[in-house]
Amino acid sequence: MPSVAIQPTFEAWQAAARLLLAEGASPDTVEWREAADAATPAAALPGGARVPRQFLDVARQAAGASDPTRWAVLYTVLWRLVHESRELLADTRDPDVRRLNGLAAQGRRETQQAEMQAVLALEQAGGGAAPFVPKGAGLDDLRAAGARCEGCDLFRRATQMVFGRGPADARVVLVGEQPGDQEDLKGAPFVGPAGEVLDRALAEVGLDRRQVYVTNAVKHFSFVERGKRRIHQTPRLPEIAACRPWLEAELDVIKPAILGCLGATAARAILGPDFRLLRQHGQFFATRWSPKTIATLHPSAVLRGQDDAEQARLYAMLRDDLRVIATAA
């Protein structure tokens, strides 16, 4: 029986699981072990092994549970999705699906508790970016100071801090999640594939990107390495909290008439943890930073759409919400 050692992360499990699938290793022939120093394999996607997005979401949550059997459960369900039925998750009485859903619930609970504790500890220690943010500074001085920020661990592996771009008197500020691979290398926000989607949507609704200030809730790229590729990782709550002073400083300088949050992370940072993006997108709310604060999809969500039809639907949602901003601006 092959023994597979992985770092205890969803990404490490996913890379190993892809290789095992490609080799045709059935779940009962694999033993999963956790090892903090295990290398993450560079796995090519096996042809025909696409699984429903719902599985990836639930699996990511289950990976956050502390139960050591979760990797085997994830692989069993993945194997059955590929070899038995793509509709497996709909059978909520199936023992493997029930186990997966239980682990996902446990993972959500434990992740939230751990993140809340980390945020509390950060606030009590006066940590995060706050000591690095010069009081009353303009955008240029903030940007220069940002290059020295060590407010969380993300600065260690990223190429550079990616500060916002745009005029200090912009009426519209758009806040994304965090820099991606291209943004990290180029030092500017929204210059990769997601930036192209944003540019297209802005042009369609008549908003000039040069008149808009664009930034991110978290200023350093967070990623896991898979071979030569750097795969984006969603920032955790403590990283969002640590980086918040930079975003607040930018918004204090600009005082936008309209503040647009692109994606759930930015919406969570600005509109609070109870905000529900899919239910409340496209509506204005008053916040301490702008009387007209609104949220919509992150442009990268469009790119993650499973097929052309879904991508077109997600793009229309983003564009229509940006049109609300353009009309108000």
Ligand code: SF4
């Ligand atoms: S992500 Fe934000 S808080 Fe963390 S090091 Fe970078 S700039 Fe500082």
